[in-house]
Amino acid sequence: xxxxxxxGLGKSFGGVKAVDGINFNLHAGELLALIGxxxxxxxxxxxxxxxxxxxxxxxxxxxGHELIGKPPREIWRLGVGRTFxxxxxxxxxxxxxxxxxxxxxxxxxxxxxxxxxxxxxxxxALELLDQxxxxxQADRACSELAYGDVKRVELAVAIxxxxxxxxxxxxxxxxxxxxxxxxxALTKRxxxxxxxxxxxTEHSMDVVFAYADRMIVLxxxxxxxxxxxxxxxxxxxxQEVYFGT
Ligand code: ADP
Ligand code: MG
Numbered sequence: 001x002x003x004x005x006x007x008g009l010g011k012s013f014g015g016v017k018a019v020d021g022i023n024f025n026l027h028a029g030e031l032l033a034l035i036g037x038x039x040x041x042x043x044x045x046x047x048x049x050x051x052x053x054x055x056x057x058x059x060x061x062x063x064g065h066e067l068i069g070k071p072p073r074e075i076w077r078l079g080v081g082r083t084f085x086x087x088x089x090x091x092x093x094x095x096x097x098x099x100x101x102x103x104x105x106x107x108x109x110x111x112x113x114x115x116x117x118x119x120x121x122x123x124x125a126l127e128l129l130d131q132x133x134x135x136x137q138a139d140r141a142c143s144e145l146a147y148g149d150v151k152r153v154e155l156a157v158a159i160x161x162x163x164x165x166x167x168x169x170x171x172x173x174x175x176x177x178x179x180x181x182x183x184x185a186l187t188k189r190x191x192x193x194x195x196x197x198x199x200x201t202e203h204s205m206d207v208v209f210a211y212a213d214r215m216i217v218l219x220x221x222x223x224x225x226x227x228x229x230x231x232x233x234x235x236x237x238x239q240e241v242y243f244g245t
Contacts (some may be wrong), residue, residue: 081163
């Protein structure tokens with residue numbers, strides 16, 4: 001059975017059909033890439049799955065639970081996580097503190113309890129940092145880290161509440177090729193080790209073809225192709241959209 005099942009999903013902004021009745025599914029342990037040209041509807045799709053945007057029509061089921069109509073916090077509690085950029089206000093906190101806060105928030109403890117709770121969850125946070133290769137830098141401020149390392153911490157924060165599905169909208173934007181590959185290799189390892197599913201968007205076709213288990217392609221709100229990277233590479237509709245041939 002699939003973890004996520006999307007059926008007839010649609011959203012319009014004024015007269016623009018940003019997402020126009022798409023269907024796809026996603027299995028546990030799978031890294032699914034959502035690709036398509038600018039304006040294809042990728043972010044709109046993500047934001048409907050995480051509850052930030054309300055769908056006009058269709059259905060999004062996670063383990064059989066309908067997500068449409070649920071507030072983002074509840075969708076998060078049901079197991080849909082997403083990567084957030086570590087905001088400037090949090091960058092003065094250390095690496096391990098950022099992960100401790102994520103663990104507390106997964107336990108429903110408010111940030112206001114942070115001072116009292118400082119020191120809690122450190123062991124657990126260090127274990128998560130170890131999984132993303134950042135344990136050695138646990139006590140540095142995030143503001144001092146290299147960009148690729150900040151991305152690793154963001155990943156540790158995102159998996160702190162053990163999501164079943166992790167959404168990553170352009171995770172490697174602004175990264176050099178080596179950093180991109182490192183981050184995606186790490187993501188792939190987490191998917192395998194934790195049995196988590198990942199839905200991600202990515203501009204670099206090299207990265208997508210190297211790491212995605214399966215891909216779906218959107219163009220003007222419609223799903224025009226779906227398959228394994230090799231199938232997608234040779235798909236006539238995809239060639240048309242990307243290369244105008
Ligand atoms: P992508 O992430 O694939 O680049 P988006 O999902 O951001 O595409 O956008 C899909 C379409 O919906 C585009 O035509 C975009 O201009 C439009 N759109 C997205 N968000 C909004 C919004 N909040 N208000 C109006 N139009 C929007
Ligand atoms: Mg986008």
